[in-house]
Amino acid sequence: MEKPILEVDNLRIRYGGASTEAVRGVTFTLGRERLGIVGESGSGKSTVGRALLRLLPGATITADTLRFGDRELLTLSEREMLKVRGRHMSMILQDPKFSLNPIRRVGDQVAETYLRHFRCSKTEARDKALAMLEAVKIRDPKRVYQQYPHEISGGMGQRVMIAMMLLADPDLVIADEPTSALDVTVRLQVLNILDGLVRDRGIGLIMISHDLNLVRNFCDRVLIMYAGRVVETLAARDLDRAEHPYTRGLLAAQPKIGGGRAPLAVLDRQPEWLEEKA
Amino acid sequence: MSHRRIRFYGAAGQVGTIAVTLLGLLLLTFFIGRLMPADPVRAMVGEDATRETYEQVYRSLGLDRPLWEQFFYYLRDVFTGNFGTSIRTGQPVIQDILHVMPATIELATFAILIGAGLGVPLGVFAAVNKDRWPDHVVRVFSLFGHSMPIFWTGMIALIVFYAHFGLVGGSGRMDQFYIGLVDERTGFLLIDSLIAGEMDVFWSAVNHIILPAALLGYSSSAYITRMTRSFMLDQLGQEYVTTARVKGLSRNQTIWQHAFINIRVQLVTIIALAYGSLLEGAVLIETVFAWPGFGQYLTNNLITGDMNAVMTCVLIVGVIFIGLNLLSDVLYRIFDPRTH
């Protein structure tokens, strides 16, 4: 079997000032695949994602292993981390309305990723950025390059974000609810673009989401998180055969087209889900 | 020092707003002028003038007319640039003011450079280190500047740096024996002395301006620091800052290349306002440093009770303030791509 891109063993995260850990002993590995992380709000999905990039100021991160390729992430200095972020591992944030710098041109922000990690001229970076904008199916890249974030639509913004984060050809991309801020009509389009690029380039993907159906369609494997822990790991196609009652509850709470009119099930939480497996 | 901000409601309302504010300003100065319990006629004709002379002067001043008519004449005078003559100097008030203004502008400009040069980096530094000790140190330092009675600090600074250590020049704009050496062309001594090629005068002027400007600058840096910090904190909490970090930018690059450029426009705005507020500090500091500028002119007139000159000065300060407010609004529109 191929060497995994990411190995996480017993990851624990505590925010500064918090009395309990937000993430409590998360363990998983990731190959060149697409991994979904689902769970309710506050279960610690984003916290895991940001911890991988070591972008949690004030939080304490511990793990038995946090290996990315052949780097042990927790032992890297901040300087070395700067070379990892954006170049080898990057993250697509939720809402392009906020995650793009409002007073810098869209294209310059994309090109910045390239300039940061490769020795090259400004024009070279610009050409790379334009090509990437084209790759995310932006019709008039030259024009969009010159625009400011408030001048482009949400769907376009998220494609720009994808372009920015894939430009340096990373090994791993974390997408934190990449479409939840978008209009339903463009969600699928954006996801397809992301999916296509990730497959073509053989990039590992961690897709964080609330949406089981979305994860089922776009991921190979799914982690189910609850209260800072992974309660179950499943192949996406086996999702319907989930065993953990929490996962079953989540599935039951999903509306289905053609399903009955009966009210959606409400999760009935059990205290023993909170306990760590020995 | 308080920092005050007029709001303009949209571009269309701007012209109207300014017109109304100016009119209000004139009304205010007009009425303050009439508030005076002292009798202006008596002041002019003297105690033992006959009743007839008194009446005559009374009428010639238009004081027998109804108030609105007096106001109308006042407006007419103002718009024709006729602000009357100063009783104290015997010169037209406006000419006096134009003559003293450069000294104050020179001082205020020097001061704002110091204030912004100090306040902006400190504010950024405090924001980046929020709630850690550098933040607390910066906060106390700037509150200190905000709390000092500047006229007193001025005296103490004179005692220490001039009288005791002799590091800087004392009162006035230059050493006594240089006065009259360079021609007044622009009124700005630093520029005039350079034009005249009198380097001695130039250095003397620098020596004299540095202390009052530093004090004024320090006191205005308090406000600039506080605002910079709060603007910066707003930005540092934004998602795009995370984006920049995810891309691999260092903390410093993120701060200066992403967050800071987002507060530039706001900074220009508050620096413009702080500049206007320096006029306030200038009134006091010019008195302490015998700086022959606008502030000293105003206080001299206050002491001699030359109301005409005083009200003109006040009016001019108001106009400068409105102008700076307007300027900062315009700058906002020009430099923020979101308002295009």
Next chain:
Amino acid sequence: MSASTETTFRLPAPLLALKNIVLFLLKSPTSAFGLAVLTLLVLVAAFAPLIATHDPYAQDLALTLQAPGNGHLFGTDELGRDIFSRLVWGARITLTIIFLVSVVVGPIGLIIGTTAGYLGGKVDTVMMRITDIFLSFPSLILSLAFVAALGPSLNNAIVAIALTSWPPIARLARAEAMTFRKADYISAARLQGASPARIIVKSIMPMCLPSVLIRLTLNMATVILTAAGLGFLGLGAQPPLPEWGAMIATGRRYMLDSWWLVTFPGISILTVSLAFNLLGDGLRDALDPKQMNRR
């Protein structure tokens, strides 16, 4: 916070809130310092006759310009008056200024702000325009103009400061009133036929009061500095009143040889205005809900 078991007596809500705020303030060394200085100021002013070692007005021409020491803690001034005693009595003047200004400014700002905010429309526009006109001067300059017109005296200085410091309060009260205007209980009162004046006085003003009080506190440092500035320019308190700014003005002539004449009054002004600023800064934090929860 630990709830005591035998609580039979409970403080009324506003006092409880005040207690919490004070507790919060005491946790930060800077605002605790502010609070301590101001408490000291009040005590000194209250017990001035007991604390002062001399009569603040008693001249002793044989002992003019004495350096600190020799029975005169802070030395004597050009007329042989004891500077320490004058400072102690001056605390009363400072407190009087603060108190009177607040008593005038609070209600004016509150009335103008709440009326404008509640009624909205033309009334609002006109009132805010007037506010803006007052705001378009730096406060010291406008106070100067007023005092110049009214004649220099302590009372006129207070009036002038009050006349120039209401606009920010009115702005604040207006903003608050506008948020309360839409509240359900206000609509209910309106439907019951309560007159606007009644609603403003009975319902809106009490709601705006806390933030107005805080804003007044934040303003105090500026008030003190303006008053001292006026005193320094000879437009505020007149001699022989032991007002700190005026003391600096008279001491200025002797400052090169007799540094104590200006030094001690200046330190007093600086300390009190710094205390207000530190306290205000702490209050801002205390009232920011995000900060309160973090404890």
